[in-house]
Amino acid sequence: DAGVIQSPRHEVTEMGQEVTLRCKPISGHNSLFWYRQTMMRGLELLIYFNNNVPIDDSGMPEDRFSAKMPNASFSTLKIQPSEPRDSAVYFCASSFLRDASSGANVLTFGAGSRLTVL
Amino acid sequence: AQKITQTQPGMFVQEKEAVTLDCTYDTSDPSYGLFWYKQPSSGEMIFLIYQGSYDQQNATEGRYSLNFQKARKSANLVISASQLGDSAMYFCAMRGGANNLFFGTGTRLTVIP
Numbered sequence: 001d002a003g004v005i006q007s008p009r010h011e012v013t014e015m016g017q018e019v020t021l022r023c024k025p026i027s028g029h030n031s032l033f034w035y036r037q038t039m040m041r042g043l044e045l046l047i048y049f050n051n052n053v054p055i056d057d058s059g060m061p062e063d064r065f066s067a068k069m070p071n072a073s074f075s076t077l078k079i080q081p082s083e084p085r086d087s088a089v090y091f092c093a094s095s096f097l098r099d100a101s102s103g104a105n106v107l108t109f110g111a112g113s114r115l116t117v118l
Numbered sequence: 119a120q121k122i123t124q125t126q127p128g129m130f131v132q133e134k135e136a137v138t139l140d141c142t143y144d145t146s147d148p149s150y151g152l153f154w155y156k157q158p159s160s161g162e163m164i165f166l167i168y169q170g171s172y173d174q175q176n177a178t179e180g181r182y183s184l185n186f187q188k189a190r191k192s193a194n195l196v197i198s199a200s201q202l203g204d205s206a207m208y209f210c211a212m213r214g215g216a217n218n219l220f221f222g223t224g225t226r227l228t229v230i231p
């Protein structure tokens with residue numbers, strides 16, 4: 001099992017540029033999560049998909065952020081236009097959710113994408 | 119709404135000693151899950167242990183155990199026989215009603231040789 005694969009691992013861009021982060025979840029997992037980690041705010045949930053459908057996007061900071069999951073094996077998080085305050089590590093995680101009351105919905109995280117916006 | 123609180127920004131422990139990392143939570147959901155993750159300096163998030171709200175016994179995984187006190191709404195992580203490789207950030211997390219996962223602010227553990 002290759003685990004959750006994220007790309008790019010590191011991205012340095014200039015303010016105003018579009019940034020696209022990519023994630024391939026573990027095969028067979030039906031839930032996918034995007035988190036952002038900063039020193040100031042810790043780990044924040046941005047958006048969560050179940051069976052490719054966005055369930056909770058209340059954590060998406062603003063309209064500059066968008067996320068898609070066109071199929072079960074791929075998701076993107078896009079920032080357009082990027083700003084210096086978007087600099088953070090962005091994690092993608094996936095899990096297999098059996099049902100709504102399932103307890104041990106253990107998330108497996110990717111290695112993260114470190115974004116620096118100058 | 120769910121809330122996770124980790125009040126220890128940093129902890130030190132002597133190698134081979136045990137250490138307890140604190141975590142308290144608040145939720146109105148009758149069914150919930152509590153998780154601990156480790157984040158070493160390399161940055162990856164590693165799942166350690168899980169406790170369900172209806173589990174009768176405290177969870178254990180090797181040197182990790184979870185001291186679950188439901189009435190006090192606490193889910194402390196106990197690491198026995200600390201090793202130098204245990205030095206890392208440790209995050210407590212809770213599964214929300216929508217099956218997403220909310221994290222605390224973390225505790226940085228340093229194991230002293």
